[in-house]
Amino acid sequence: VTDKHRVRLRVNGTEHEVLVEARRTLADLLRHDLGYTGTNLGCEHGICGACTVHLDGSPVRSCLVFGIQADGTEVRTVEGLAAGEELTDLQQAFSDHHALQCGFCTPGFLMLAEAYLAERGLVPAPGRAGLPSGAGQAGVAGSAGGQPSGEGVSGPGSGAGHEPGSATAPGPAGAPTEAEIRELVASNLCRCTGYQGIVAAVLATAQARRAAGSR
């Protein structure tokens, strides 16, 4: 079990190379080896969704992915959403709708919702925090780089990866309905909020992005 494996991955636009045991989960790799502690671990067996991150644009439960499986991938964590201190529209909506109380599940819900919105072609308007300026490029633009501060969501700067999924996603059809978003939100668990604020925040963001004419 002491055999270490070399893993090269890009997290929020920053290249990392780490040596980890085969049993190391992606969640633990992110938290313990790289210091991206914005990703929270709840149940550690794939039920609660608190540890949701994007792996090459798709939402995954990072407690169910081994670190070595992330070799060569692009990972996006909650630290990669906001550019510096400026919240993304989704994060602001969470605040406005009181979609969090203790906040433990929040990073997972944010990443889940961002992946869903991207899949629907509802990405933040250009220039908004969290969107690479070179939209359309799979790479990362304008990464502020830097190491994670290790504290909450005020981690490393911008440089969020573009979701490959959004390039192939169907164009914006109808706006997501509340029922759809409720079903999405049911993927993850929250003990404090009763979900109402989370559903409202995601719905409001979807509607605002759609109205803004985002792709």
Next chain:
Amino acid sequence: VEDCGAVINPLIVDGQVLGGVTQGVGAALSERICYAPDGQPLSTTLMDYLVPTAAEMCPVEVLHLQTPSRFSESGAKGMGEGGMIGAPATVLNAVNDALTSTGVSFDHIPVLPGELSAALAGGDRP
């Protein structure tokens, strides 16, 4: 309808109530800690101990009756997850109301789906 005295921060107060109501719905319909006869815990994961998800919850409207406290500077009484208190009884009464014509009724929570179908099939109290 809740009464926490003077509402100081409506967002936080409503959030507490909504969270409490959800916990109450879970307590009434899905959350139970089970043990084997030899004491082995059986509800060891969140797939066995079922916390409500967004799909189990309906939209909830929160109203406030504000009776200011005489014992605090602001009139506030304090606000915890008070929605937890009324929700289980409300849900249990709704279940029993829906079962009126069947002659089956429950006097405990949680009322789990298996219990309900067994009671309806056998006509007996579980």
